[in-house]
Amino acid sequence: MISQTLAQEVSQMEADLCSAFTNPTRILILYALDERPRNVTELTLELQITQPAASRHLKVLRDRGLVTSERHGTTVTYRLSDQRLIQALDLLRSVLRDRIAHRASLMEEVAD
DSSP, X not given: OOOHHHHHHHHHHHHHHHHGGGSHHHHHHHHHHHHSOEEHHHHHHHHTOOHHHHHHHHHHHHHTTSEEEXXXXXXXXXXXXXXXXXXXXXXXXXXXXXXXXXXXXXXXXXXX
């Protein structure tokens, strides 16, 4: 059995990790990086966001260990740190899809 202190530390780490998923743009960045590594300019064009916004989101993702960066001269390329992040996001989407389907079925029952 793990100690209460360790359990709290692990829970805090989980909460910190999950906080990166609280912004839709960061989720879109993760999905874009799943396709291939990109630099800030590519992300700004693809996601139609400003460079400062892209940089802020990438900093959050980097600070939480979800993306890594590699400098090539003046260009910094970002990539996913772990493919399982996309699997986790896909699992969350599956749960969301099931919740939406359940709510739709409730609405159909009310309408009948």
